[in-house]
Amino acid sequence: MTRQRLAWLAGFAALGLAGVAAARPGGGDSFSGGGGHSSGDGGGGGAVIFELLYWLVRLIFWYPSIGLPILAIVVGYLIYGAYRRQQNKDWDSGPPVELHQTIELSEVRRLDPAFSPIVFEDFAFRLFSTAHRARHTADALATVAPYVAEAARAQLAARTPAGAPVVQVVVGALRTYRVELPGAAAGGRVRIGLEYEANLETAAHTYYTVERWLFGRDAAVTSKPPGATRTFPCPNCGAPWQAAQTGTQVCASCGQAVDNGRFDWVVEQAALVSSDERPPTLTTEVAERGTELPTYRQPDVDAAWLQLTRDDPQITDAALDARLAMIYSQLNVAWSTNDLGPVRGLVSDGLYDYLSYWVEAYQQQGLRNVLTDMRITHTALARITRDRYYDAIAIRLWATGKDFVVRGETGALVRGSKHRERPYSEYWTLIRAQGRKGAPVAAPACSNCGAPLQIAQSGECEHCGAHVTAGEFDWVVSKIEQDDTYRG
Numbered sequence: 001m002t003r004q005r006l007a008w009l010a011g012f013a014a015l016g017l018a019g020v021a022a023a024r025p026g027g028g029d030s031f032s033g034g035g036g037h038s039s040g041d042g043g044g045g046g047a048v049i050f051e052l053l054y055w056l057v058r059l060i061f062w063y064p065s066i067g068l069p070i071l072a073i074v075v076g077y078l079i080y081g082a083y084r085r086q087q088n089k090d091w092d093s094g095p096p097v098e099l100h101q102t103i104e105l106s107e108v109r110r111l112d113p114a115f116s117p118i119v120f121e122d123f124a125f126r127l128f129s130t131a132h133r134a135r136h137t138a139d140a141l142a143t144v145a146p147y148v149a150e151a152a153r154a155q156l157a158a159r160t161p162a163g164a165p166v167v168q169v170v171v172g173a174l175r176t177y178r179v180e181l182p183g184a185a186a187g188g189r190v191r192i193g194l195e196y197e198a199n200l201e202t203a204a205h206t207y208y209t210v211e212r213w214l215f216g217r218d219a220a221v222t223s224k225p226p227g228a229t230r231t232f233p234c235p236n237c238g239a240p241w242q243a244a245q246t247g248t249q250v251c252a253s254c255g256q257a258v259d260n261g262r263f264d265w266v267v268e269q270a271a272l273v274s275s276d277e278r279p280p281t282l283t284t285e286v287a288e289r290g291t292e293l294p295t296y297r298q299p300d301v302d303a304a305w306l307q308l309t310r311d312d313p314q315i316t317d318a319a320l321d322a323r324l325a326m327i328y329s330q331l332n333v334a335w336s337t338n339d340l341g342p343v344r345g346l347v348s349d350g351l352y353d354y355l356s357y358w359v360e361a362y363q364q365q366g367l368r369n370v371l372t373d374m375r376i377t378h379t380a381l382a383r384i385t386r387d388r389y390y391d392a393i394a395i396r397l398w399a400t401g402k403d404f405v406v407r408g409e410t411g412a413l414v415r416g417s418k419h420r421e422r423p424y425s426e427y428w429t430l431i432r433a434q435g436r437k438g439a440p441v442a443a444p445a446c447s448n449c450g451a452p453l454q455i456a457q458s459g460e461c462e463h464c465g466a467h468v469t470a471g472e473f474d475w476v477v478s479k480i481e482q483d484d485t486y487r488g
Contacts, residue, residue: 024335024369024371024403024424025331025332025335025355025358025480056070056071056074102175102176102177102487102488103176103177103178103179104176104179105117105120105176105179105192106385107179107181108179108181108190108192109387110181111181111182111190111219112190112221112222112223113388114222114223114224114225114388115223115387116223116226116387116388116389116390117385117387117392118385118387118389118390118392118431118478119223119226119387119389119390120192120223120265121174122226122348122350123265124174124194124213124215125171125174125350126232126350127144127147127148127232127267128169128171128196128198128211128213129169129171129353130143130144130232131144131148131156131267131270132156132166132169132198132200133165133166133167133169135156135157135159135166136163136164136165136166137163138153138157141153141156141157142243143232143241144232145241145243145249145259146232146234146235146241146249146251146258146259146264146266147232147235147259147264147265147266147267148259148266148267148270149259149260149266149267149268150259151268151269152213152267152268152269152270155269155270155271155272156270159272160275161202161204161205164202164203164204165202165203166200166201166202167201167202167203168199168200168201168357169198169199169200169201170198170199170201170354170357171196171197171198171350171354172197172198172199172354172482172485173195173196173197173481173482173485173486174194174195174196174197175194175195175487176192176193176194176195177193177194177195177212178191178192178193178214179191179192179193180192180193181219182219188218188219189216189217189218189219189261190216190217190218190219191214191215191216191217191268192214192215192265193212193213193214193215194212194213194214194215195210195211195212195273196209196210196211196212196213197209197210197485198211199278199357205277206277206278207275207276207277207278208275208276208277208278209272209273209274209275209276210272210273210274210275211270211271211272211273212269212271212273213267213269213270213271214267214268214269214271215265215266215267215268216261216265216266216268217261217264217265217266218261218262221261221262221263221264224264225389226389226470234251234253234254234256234258235258235263235264236251236254236256236258236262236263237251237253237254237256239251239253239254288422288423288424289484290425290482290483290484290485291398291423291424291425291483293483293484295380295382295396296382296383296427296486296487296488297380297381297382297383298382298383298384298488301381301382301383301384302381304384304386305381305384307386308384308386308391308393311437312437312438314437314438314439315439315440316439319439319440319442320393320395320430320440320475321376321379322440322442323430323440323441323442323474323475324376324379324395324397324428324430325376325442326442326443326444327343327346327347327476327477328374328376328397328399328428329374330342330343330346330444331343331346331347331477332371332374332401335355335359335369335371336368336369336370336371336372337368338359338362338363338368338408339359340352340355340356340359342444342453343444343453344453344455344456344457344459344469345446345447345453345455345459345461345468345469345476346444346453346476346477347469347476347477347478348431348469348470348471348476348477348478348479349459349469349470350478350479351477351478351479351480352469362405363408366407366408366409367405367406367407367408367414368405368406368408369403369404369405370402370403370404370405370406371401371402371403372401372402372418373401373402373421374399374400374401374402374403375399375400375401376397376398376399377398377399377400377423378397378398379395379396379397379398380395380396381393381394381395382394382395382396382427382488383429383488386434387434388434389433389434390431390432390433390434390471391431391432391433391434392429392430392431392478393429393430393431393475394427394428394429394479395427395428395429395430396425396426396427396428396483397425397426397427397428398423398424398425399423399424399425399426400421400422400423400424401421401422402416402417402418402419402420402421402422403416403422404416404417404418424483425483426480426481426482426483427479427480427481427482427483427486428477428479428480428481429477429478429479429480429481430471430475430476430477430478431470431471431475431476431478432471432474432475432476433470433471433472433473436471436472436473436474440474440475441474446461446463446464446466446468447468447472447473447474448461448464448466448468448472448473449461449463449464449466451463451464455468455469
């Protein structure tokens with residue numbers, strides 16, 4: 001009877017060890033989960049599974065009337081799980097195409113010293129989202145016409161399902177795959193190709209896409225300084241965009257044709273590389289992948305770090321790690337409660353929008369992704385970008401903790417384990433205004449006035465009124481990228 005009970009336990013426990021995954025802030029396994037080595041469940045999970053399978057095989061020989069039904073249940077469960085993963089893919093099967101490694105944008109500053117890769121990426125994120133939300137009608141697309149050329153607008157309008165409004169856009173990754181600079185001759189054009197991984201949600205469907213957008217601009221154009229506005233005004237005079245005549249791209253205020261890259265970046269092509277329908281799913285279990293992959297390190301990152309610390313001696317490894325650990329801790333607590341309000345001042349506007357997508361998805365399904373005992377085990381410097389307006393530091397962090405999903409009302413376990421820790425790694429990018437100096441603050445307070453962190457949705461402190469979510473006063477997290485899709 002002891003062997004019988006142990007064998008039954010082995011059979012049912014095998015079902016529970018089929019795999020564990022969760023979204024986590026930044027996407028986690030549900031962001032991509034493909035293209036890397038699996039770190040498994042960690043902590044000797046393979047040995048436990050082997051032991052359970054050993055007893056299950058012995059049970060089949062000792063008591064086939066019990067062992068064979070258990071085997072059938074296990075096999076059926078695995079087949080059903082594979083079917084569910086195929087039917088309900090979100091970010092969890094990895095990109096269907098080979099992803100490009102990021103190309104440096106620093107060469108653009110040779111022509112335009114005011115060019116900021118950080119400002120440009122923020123612009124590209126916002127334009128991608130705005131253009132997709134407007135693609136369902138020609139009139140809506142016309143609102144971004146100064147920044148999206150006619151050919152690119154036609155490509156967007158033809159996307160499936162044609163005419164269906166896009167209600168949610170989530171950019172999970174952005175990489176530069178092409179930089180084209182003009183030769184020594186006068187004139188010419190600068191082109192930058194960006195590769196997006198994104199979720200696009202209509203009223204009825206969610207699509208995981210890989211897209212490559214080509215931005216172009218006259219080589220003589222100088223970049224404008226960053227501003228707080230999130231809109232897309234006339235790129236020449238700055239007035240709210242309005243065409244002089246319907247169907248033309250001539251500004252009603254300044255009379256200039258503006259959709260040709262003479263004044264600012266314009267999307268020349270918006271090519272769709274792949275698109276897969278993947279309804280949002282928060283209950284599918286997928287193994288962690290990418291944790292054991294080597295770190296993508298910028299070749300001169302150590303020299304860049306030395307220069308940064310010479311310019312601001314109060315930036316030290318310990319001080320930056322303390323700031324990162326504080327944001328990590330606060331974000332995990334806020335994520336677990338489905339309330340991102342307490343961390344509004346610690347993350348950028350773009351990342352906040354991205355995280356809000358997942359929190360709202362959990363809320364709509366009556367779920368919570370609970371993260372307990374979460375801690376960073378070690379970090380590695382990956383990349384430093386510096387320009388006229390911003391400093392950006394990409395850090396790969398390895399962390400572990402208990403990661404599971406529960407029903408919001410009952411607390412019933414839906415996915416994961418309340419007892420087993422799951423290690424993972426991610427790339428976190430922190431940004432700060434270039435002119436700002438001083439030691440990073442390791443407390444959840446306004447980075448300007450020091451008051452308790454109460455930040456409005458627009459990014460201003462409710463105590464002092466200063467805008468803080470673009471790193472104006474201290475480091476904020478602008479991107480969280482998964483280790484299996486990060487390309488530098």
